[in-house]
Amino acid sequence: MNGTLHDDRIAVGGDAKQRYYDGRGYGRPIGGNEIELSRVEAAHLLFRGDLEAVVTDTGATLSFKSFFTQSARTDSGFAQRFLVYADLRDRGFYLSPALDGWPGEDTNEAVDFTVYPRGKGPTDTAVKYRITVVGERKPIPAAELAGLVLAVVDEESELTYLESAEPSFDGSSLYDPETTIEGALIGDRVICWDAPEHVYETGFYGQPLSGRAAIIDGAIQLSLVEAAGLASIDRLTLTDITDSDDSYDAIVARGREVEGDRFDRRLTVYQTLRSNGVVPKTGFKFGADFRTYNNVESVSNLPHSEHLIRVVSPEHAFDPKELSLDVRLAGGVRKRMVFALTGANETITWLSVSRLTP
Amino acid sequence: MNGTLHDDRIAVGGDAKQRYYDGRGYGRPIGGNEIELSRVEAAHLLFRGDLEAVVTDTGATLSFKSFFTQSARTDSGFAQRFLVYADLRDRGFYLSPALDGWPGEDTNEAVDFTVYPRGKGPTDTAVKYRITVVGERKPIPAAELAGLVLAVVDEESELTYLESAEPSFDGSSLYDPETTIEGALIGDRVICWDAPEHVYETGFYGQPLSGRAAIIDGAIQLSLVEAAGLASIDRLTLTDITDSDDSYDAIVARGREVEGDRFDRRLTVYQTLRSNGVVPKTGFKFGADFRTYNNVESVSNLPHSEHLIRVVSPEHAFDPKELSLDVRLAGGVRKRMVFALTGANETITWLSVSRLTP
Structure with a gap:
């Protein structure tokens, strides 16, 4: 079966809705049995051999190789998005591009894909991950990260998934x-x-x-x-x-x-943690501002510390490589990496980031 | 026994040479049985109760507490040097300040203490460590690090020792x-x-x-x-x-x-490693530029990679906290952290840094 390319969308007719959309979560229905695919979806079907070719407005017939090359040359993020899309498909997920009017539509502009829970697809409402795809060289504004999964494509095309969430401190050290x-x-x-x-x-x-x-x-x-x-x-x-x-x-x-x-920012974080019953001590040996203890009864019987905290300004943009470093180190010492976004004497936005295997 | 303070040196008479210098490696002889101590040494003897007091030019008698406070207020690095000196003494080492004309004298200005092998002292010629003391907030020029042990005093006065050396690659992947x-x-x-x-x-x-x-x-x-x-x-x-x-x-x-x-610098490092039979692959997951393999026979039978490499410019100054982060992570994954100092198309200075327990 072939698709027809027009304005970055690939229309497929025949029994496409049943075959690709209902059965396997590709594309969106556009009436009758017809569906349209985003470029990434079409490339994946070509890659798998489930679609034979894409025919352009000018009548050219593109195989996976030529369609991939053409797409990647007209859209600098295409190759990275394709790698992530293919990886998540391989892991058994259905996912949709987060485009306006598509099943994966998301209010956050930074989201590239909406991933459904295993066994679910675009006709369900449940969402498992909201994915933002970035190359390792692109800084990511801290403020955009909350609630997202960052899929970082490194220079050798390997993928690292980083999940961000709001941390919960459960301090009793008052x-x-x-x-x-x-x-x-x-x-x-x-x-x-x-x-x-x-x-x-x-x-x-x-x-x-x-x-x-x-x-x-x-x-x-x-x-x-x-x-x-x-x-x-x-x-x-x-x-x-x-x-x-x-x-x-x-x-x-x-x-x-x-x-x-920096002192004012660190002090704001220190005092906030203390007043919530959490004990911050230096995180220097871990390259962080603080390591924290939820429950200190005595130093001679010290529990494991749960979090590593790095204080950054609200305008901070993460270098993916530095983020990877922090998260990897925290994981290696069985702690959770937390970023405290704050200006001096301002409220704090907490962001925990951890590695995810989808 | 008391010491007499004059120009930042504390003279001690009586049987001081035999008691403090010959027997335990404090100070330097200045004729007869008299020795002089640096402030750090005198503070340590006061701290241990081995010296009773230091008498100033004006006749004031200082205990450990007042001598420590006075010293720390006139010399901003004093408290940090004292902590390191006391720690190394506790670990069973004799050490001397690296001052001109002192037994610990060193041609590198950055050196603070010369540490002798266990069981040896200032009358021997062997040197175990050359120590530079820094606070966690002070950047350290990369070019100064070679062959030194950095003793970093963090904000809570805990110590981290980082040893730098020239790495050896033993590549056979040609x-x-x-x-x-x-x-x-x-x-x-x-x-x-x-x-x-x-x-x-x-x-x-x-x-x-x-x-x-x-x-x-x-x-x-x-x-x-x-x-x-x-x-x-x-x-x-x-x-x-x-x-x-x-x-x-x-x-x-x-x-x-x-x-x-950065691309030119990284490429210089990549090509140099390859031409030495070492295979560099991305170090992204470890927050580094490369991880390297000395001996790759085949990817399906890949050995453990030995080094993590970060490429920095020759003028780079390490933030001690970032250095601590890199070295800690590398240690956690059983690799050695190596810094490649290079400008574009220039020679490379290699520096490996690892954590040390003296």
Whole structure:
């Protein structure tokens, strides 16, 4: 059977509706038994040998090879979309292009394909994945990612699926020191020479100033976000500054000095997590801003940390390779990668991204 | 016993040479039994209680706490160097500051400490590690890293040691297609509709254009670096361009179009590896430019890939957090992280970085 190409759509007659659409989820009906196919769908049917050729307006007869080449040369995203379409078909899914008026239609412009649950097709209403196809060189605005599956085609045409969702934190670590401790602002950290043991042991604030050979009893070092967090709830004052508001200001000023605007964004995230019962600690060893613990009862009995958090600005665009790096690393250490999108002192949009095998 | 502070050096008399220098590798002799200590060394002796106090020019007597605070406030790197010094001492090493005229003296300005092998000290000549101490917020010029151990102090005062060395590749994959194949430049890849099977199966060039359900026999997709690599050795011409030099130029032009200067740098690295018998394939899933195989006999019997490679410019400065991320990920997948420093068409400086537990 042949299709007829006109305006980027391929019309197929005969028993096409029954054969391709009803039976296998290709195209959309356009009256009677006729259907029209998008270029990607037509290419896939040619590829499988289920369609013999596509005939153009000028009467040329195109095989898979020539149709594929022509399509890829007129539409720079075609080859990538074809690879993803074919892969999802191979995995046993029916899917439709998310074009206006098509069964896969989606309000989000970034969506390329709507994938139905296994065993379902375009005549059902259920949606399994909403897919955005990108090449590895194309930055993706963070704000566009929510609820989508990103299908990244790398330079060697291998596919990586990344699913983004809203993370749920389930924090129960609502520790309060219940006393105001005193610290000295020294460089880019705060040293408390005489903090109650529970500040570290139960609250998991700071790090003891100790080695294997010696301990200065009660001395802990706080990071600047930890110190600002404690000062903001009136639990820390700086040496020589008895007012906690002034102490907070002094710590934040130091934070901006060493880190610029990023400090405010990171502090917003730190405080939000703490106030939700989640304990953020440095994620440096994982290349992230924070690793987080939902339930800290004591440091000597520390649970596995659940999330890695990277703080980015709301305008951030992900480089797919960096995203792949973050997500791969998080998966390797059994944590979920979360991005906190925020400007200074603004609300936070949370986005978790994980690898998906469709 | 007390020390006397003058010009950032702490002189200690009595039996100090025997007690601190000969016996435990602190300081340097300055005549008779007297030694002088750097601030970090003196702070460590105070911290351990092995020195009682440091007396200043003005007669003030400083304990560990006041001496530490004073030192950290006059020298922004002091607290970080102290943490690293104390950690290495805890791990059983003797080490000296790398100051001119001191036992740890080093020609590289970036070195902070010279660490001796366990059981050795400043009177021996052997060196175990040359340590550079940095905070997590300080970028490190790539060119300075070779042969050093980077001790990164993160914001919570935890330490990460990263060792850099020259990697050795031991490649034996000297495949040559021995025929010129033809490909079509389509977008950011080249499709060869009719390549001999061994191009992929033995040479590990490209990726078959196939799915589980169908295969176009002999069709492979090449990345632009793979295609340029094959064209550069006269093994690929583009459809409609029969001269391989012109084909090479056309592929490189497309590479620059989609990737800018980075394409030339990546191509230099790709070609150098191939000509050394090492097979580079995309490192996208690991967030790197390439993963490499030393010995590919056939794709169906592929060995573990040994290295992850990131291509950076010679002027690149590493953000310690990004470096930590790369090295951590590579370690997690049992590969070594390698940075290839190169401008376009220039020589390459190779730098492998791995995590170290001293």
